[in-house]
Amino acid sequence: MCGIIGFTGQKAALPVLLEGLATLEYRGYDSAGVALWADGIQTVKAEGRLSRLVEKLKERSSLSLATCGIGHTRWATHGAPADRNAHPHATERLALVHNGIIENYAEIGAFLIERGYTFASETDTETAALLIDWFYGEYGDPQQAIFSALSMLRGSYAFGVIFREYPERIYAVRKDSPLIVAATAEGGILASDVPAVLAHSKEYYRPEEEILSVLEPGRVRFYTRDGAEIDQKTERVDWDVTQAQKGGWPHFMLKEIHEEPEALRRTVGHYLKDGLPYFGVPALDSPFPVRFHAVHIVACGTAMHAGLIGRHVIEKWARLPVSVEVASEFRYRDPILCKNDLVILLSQSGETADTLAALRHAKAKGIYTLAIVNVVGSSVAREADSVLYTPAGPEIAVASTKAYSVQCAVLYLLALRLALLRGQIGEEEGKQLCTDLYTTVPEAVREVLSESDRIRDCARELITAEHLFYIGRDVDHALCTEGSLKLKEISYIHSEAYAAGELKHGTISLIEEGTPVIALMTASHVAEKTLTGIREVRSRGAQVILITTEAIAQGLEIPCDKQILLPEIAEKFAPFPAVCVLQLLAYHVAALKGADVDKPRNLAKSVTVE
Ligand code: F6R
Secondary structure: OOOOEEEEEEOOHHHHHHHHHHHHHHHOOEEEEEEEOOOOOEEEEEEEOOHHHHHHOOOOOOHHOEEEEEEEEEEEOOOOHHHHHHOEHHHHHHHHEEEEEOHHHHHHHHHHHHOOOOOOOOOOOHHHHHHHHHHHHHHOOOOHHHHHHHHHOOEEEEEEEEOOOOEEEEEEEEEEEEOOOEEEEEEEEEEHHHHHHHOOOEEOOOOOOOOOOEEEEEEEEEEEOOOEEEEOOOOEEOOOOHHHHOOOOOOHHHHHOOOHHHHHHHHHHEEOOOEEOOOOOHHHOOOHHHOEEEEEEOOOOHHHHHHHHHHHHHHHOOOEEEEEEEHHHHHOOOOOOOEEEEEEEEOOOOOHHHHHHHHHHHHHHOOEEEEEEEOOOHHHHHHHEEEEEEOOOOOOOOOOOOOHHHHHHHHHHHHHHHHHOOOOOHHHHHHHHHHHHHHHHHHHHHHHHHHHHHHHHHOOOOOOEEEEEEEEHHHHHHHHHHHHHHHHHHHHEEEEEHHHHHHHHHHHHHHHOOOEEEEEEOHHHHHHHHHHHHHHHHHOOOEEEEEEEEEHHHHHOOOOOOEEEEEOOOHHOHHHHHHHHHHHHHHHHHHHHOOOOOOOOOOOOOOOOO
16 A cells, blocks of 8 residues: 655655655555655656656756655555656645545545646545645645645545645644654654664654644654644654565565564463463453453454464364454444454554454444554554554565464464363363464474475476465365465465365366366364365366375375475464465465565555555
């Protein structure tokens, strides 16, 4: 999704803006632009990758001296990716960058047309720029102009605005979109995300909604709508800039998959006390099992797939009913929520608009909400009744990997806690499971990583495929949904995940000579059933890649073309190494195809629009 950046200080702003935009590239974009104060406001924009903007900037050497400016990477929503639609949007008096969506842009457009404005783009954002311009013309004061415009705008935004008459100042404000602001001796900086400010400061502000930040060289001030200056809390990041860099790996995705063992150990260790799960959250203490009668897990994409693993383990261990739902559907369906239910929101970024909306829906109904989030201080984390952070460190690749694994780990711990409190599991067994989760699981994932070359050999078989299927049953089917998503989003090969028993009800008609089928068998109680599915597709010509454990493979004659054996580990923990195999398989297919693995087309890392 769009990324915004801004800098005002004692040194050249352009390198700071370009470096910041490069750091925000991972969010996904299709055009970029900057506006700098250099004897008035100068704007340069380019469709495509950042390198095209850099090329264009070579012809504008005067901009290299500017010390104040804003920049943007745009992920098209209203209007095609094109120079005219790229941000910043500028008038004679100001320039503006925006992350979010102005929902009532048509209404605002009509208001502006009546006042003689015309539009240079098809974007919703331009209406916001022109509206602020109109009020600025009326009042002559940036602060009043911005707040007046905000009172008319509906939707989500993080804005950065510069005014021709205030050469050293940047104004910034947010609602339902992320915004980070920091002040250092060198200057004031704003960005959509922490990695973009990290090179300048480890300490930053996440301004509250509709609080105006005014950045000047060396300081930042915050104002409410009625003009009162207020303080905002600072936050500090505990990772450094190198963690948000590739560090010699060909892609962030591969680096992040390799970080899984450590991320798992860190996450599990964080939530253990005296060998058992402990969350340090009042609502998760003793009344918890009595209070919650059902669990609803709500999330999007990969996070929702982690929720499927959560359902499996919470139902199995704690015997509590769990539903898992896509966040974009949740609130519109008007779900039946009872006062003793628990709604769990899973999100890596904590800024996903649909997940945030689902959270607000549940809260409005008076249901207790628990967020499991990776980004500290993000909107979902702040608004939920309680939050459990997943200390996975920054995840930069668009395709989520380590965040999924640690979400699963937290859900395992939660399931265990519920099971203990509901008397489904005894303390000794609980301690053993926690020890396994802390030691054996990261080791098993590490073993998979050491088999990366063999997994790449299997991947070679898939690079010419146009369609393929993932099949499995029970928890294996849940894992297949994630394996399939990973493959299609980065390699652009169409794939489907099917419950192995469901194939014969329609999909099997698509199987023909050579169709690749990835069969996952880690759950012994359904292994024979999955085997039937494998036989069905194989006898119709499918080329089967089997992912299983030695214990299952030994007990059954499983026909396949290639086989990947998972490390020896208790069956209940097999999802961790299994998903690592699926992630590596998808990664290698995409990398072998020469795809842009970290920034797949059309995708954004943090989906801040509905
Ligand atoms: C896929 C992927 C997405 C995200 C989804 C939710 O690899 O990363 O499907 O999982 O957009 O994002 P978060 O977890 O930030 O809410």
